[in-house]
Amino acid sequence: MKNNKPWYWIPFLNFASGFPYAIIISVSGIMYKSLGVSNEDIGVYTSLLYLPWVIKPLWSPFIDLHGTKRKWFLSMQLFISIAFLVIGFVVPTSNFFILSLAIFWVAAFASASNDVASDGFYMLALEKEQQSFFLGIRSTFYKIAILTGNGLIVILAGYLEIAYGDKHKAWSYTMILIAVFMIAITIYNFFFTPNTEINGQLETKKNLNFSKVFSTFFQKKQIFIILAFILLFRLGESQLLKMLNPFLVEPIKYELNESNINNKQKEVLKSYHSIIKNGGLASKIELELIYSELPIVAVMQNEKTVLDLKTIPKTDVTTYNDVMSKRTKFIDELIKEKGNIEAIPKKGMGISNMDYGIIYGIFGVIALVVGGLIGGFVISRDGLGKWMLPMILAMHLPIIGFILISNFHPEIIFNLNLPYIEYSLDPFYLNLTTSVFHYNPYVVLSVIIEQFGYGFGFAAFMMYLIYVAEGESKTSHYSIATGFMALGMMLPGMLSGYIQQYLGYGNFFIWVFCATIPGLILSQFLKYPADFGKKIEENKV
Incomplete structure (x- = not known):
């Protein structure tokens, strides 16, 4: 049993993977929506940012075979921090959309490389039974990082929009603060991740090369069903993620x-x-x-x-x-x-960016953490076989909540006064005041159920990808599997804006729910050990 204090580094290492991913894939769309970019452009261009995650298997063997994975993820995290800082300076410019997209694109390559190195480090630094136990913790902190972006960062941006009355300046300062935060996470990971590798260390035989790495992956049993499942499992979710923010913040x-x-x-x-x-x-x-x-x-x-x-x-x-x-x-x-x-059909739910951030940054995070912890625990206790179907259903059934609110637009709202420090250019002037949070219980409940289901259910999918990667070159094989997953997110996401505009929000969420069915059906044809991921009980003396 490897004892390298995983509780110290697993949460923040996975936070450092999820946080830049959230900023690049999700928060960028929220920012562009706030700055007036159309749903169609948001759907196409922010979905194209998935491409580095799709093609990361092309360079993952290079990461696998050269240098240590620790050096790779620390370097990439620092590079990502610098990229976010530069975006902060270009947002106020007249060509901010093209310039920021270009920098997001470069940051996406660094973030995908960071994921490859972090995933490989996780599988090398932990024993198999530790991997299944910490899977729930790992996926939970990854998702917490995403909700930190979609929640706390959006709250910050919404607050600065109110304080300055200038959305470009607000998002400029937000991106600069994101960069500073990312630098702090990188410093933490530098001091707390263990040195478990040596340069050029391989997890397989030394005669492996690029062609061998790729060919062995595509020689796995059930490879065509596996790839179809990975591509289609998130068909609905990929579209939901792109259009959920526009739906919630667009005027009623x-x-x-x-x-x-x-x-x-x-x-x-x-x-x-x-x-x-x-x-x-x-x-x-x-x-x-x-x-x-x-x-x-x-x-x-x-x-x-x-x-x-x-x-x-x-x-x-x-x-x-x-x-x-x-x-x-x-x-x-x-x-x-x-x-x-x-x-004329009603449109969105008409909440502000600040309210959106509060809903996801507080209610969503709590639900996600609880769901993720339970998901990791039950797989560790019973194995993947017992929980695969219930977890898939837990992920996809909550879409029904968005179908209901998009068709009926319930508007029962409670106003809550939340305290915050009033912004002032004078650093010695601090005024504790309140901001009205428009609490729509139907929206909040839908988000809570969706985030709990995601935290609980996504652990099964990630555990299955670990099973697929078993064998030689597990780092590269895991990267190939997640690359196909990213492709399954990118292509539908690119079309989501056009589909939503054509169908309207109500019918769009019905379509999203229907899009989850192919992945559910394919999951029933997958073959894997029923007890995979189950914690091995040590023999008592």
Whole structure:
């Protein structure tokens, strides 16, 4: 039994894998949504950031055969920290979307390499029975890292958006603080991860080469069923992850604002009623005025936000285009329905980024930790065979909650006053105040159930990947398996924005639920030892 104090380093090593992944894959989409990028572009471009995880098997043998995995993950974590710092400086620029995407792309390669080295280090530094025992801890802290990004980081960004009134500046400072936090994690891992390897140490025979590593993986029994299962298991989840934030933060609906408007807006509103609503013909000039001047408000939880183009500085092209796009889509729908607002389907749940962060950063983290700990414990106690099907169901059935809230849009809300320190440029001025958290119990309950199910169920999938990687070159084989998993996340994610726009949120979540069925069916054809992952009881003397 290897005794290298795994409780000291496993949580933070896996946090250092999950945190940059969350920032690159998830938080980037939240940031772009906040800065006015469309759902279609978010779905395509942030899904393309999965590509380094898809093709990481191409260079994982190099990591496997050269240097120690400890040196690899420490170097990559430092590189990722620098990349996030640079993104913080480019966010305020006019070309932030292209520049930040390019840097996210480079950081994604470093993060994928960090994962390869960390996974290999985990399998080399622990005995097999330790691996199954710590699997729940490992996957839990990985997911906690993701929720830290989706939760606490988004809370921070939402708070800075309110404090500065400038979303670009808020996200710039957020990314810089992310970089500092990542550097701190890297320093911790430098001091607490054990030196268990020597340079060039192999876990298999010395005559292994790239072709041998890849060929032995594809010679495994049931390889075609295995690959199909890995590719399809997260077919639904890959789309859910991309569109869940846009659904929760997008306004519930849009309305005409017929009070507190100026004379010009009153004239445009009159033209709208007499021409569009009554089915008349409008001239080109009248249509242009309607699209630019018609007073429209976005309905959020407990508030309405005026979509007024004149309040946006000309230099803020991204925000202007975002508001213009929302106005145009709503007016297109009004014209199509001849002014019948009730015929236009409701959209999102209308929560703020700060509320989204609180929901995932507090409620979601607690549910995930509990689910992850239970998942790792039951596999360690009973083995994978008993829990594979229940865990898959636990992961996928919670999607029903999002189907319900997206179709019925329950709006029972409780306002909670949460204390926080009021921001000031004066470092000696600290004012403890409160911020209103709009607590929608249906949203919170859906998130709690989904995160618990994910924490509980994902342990089974990761344990199965460890089984697939058993044998020669387990690090590289595990990397190949997770590469196919990333491909199964990337391709559906790229299409998710277009599918959502075509179906609407309600039907989209029904589609997502249906997309989980192929993976569930394939899981029943997999062959593996029923007691795989079960903790071996030591013989009592």
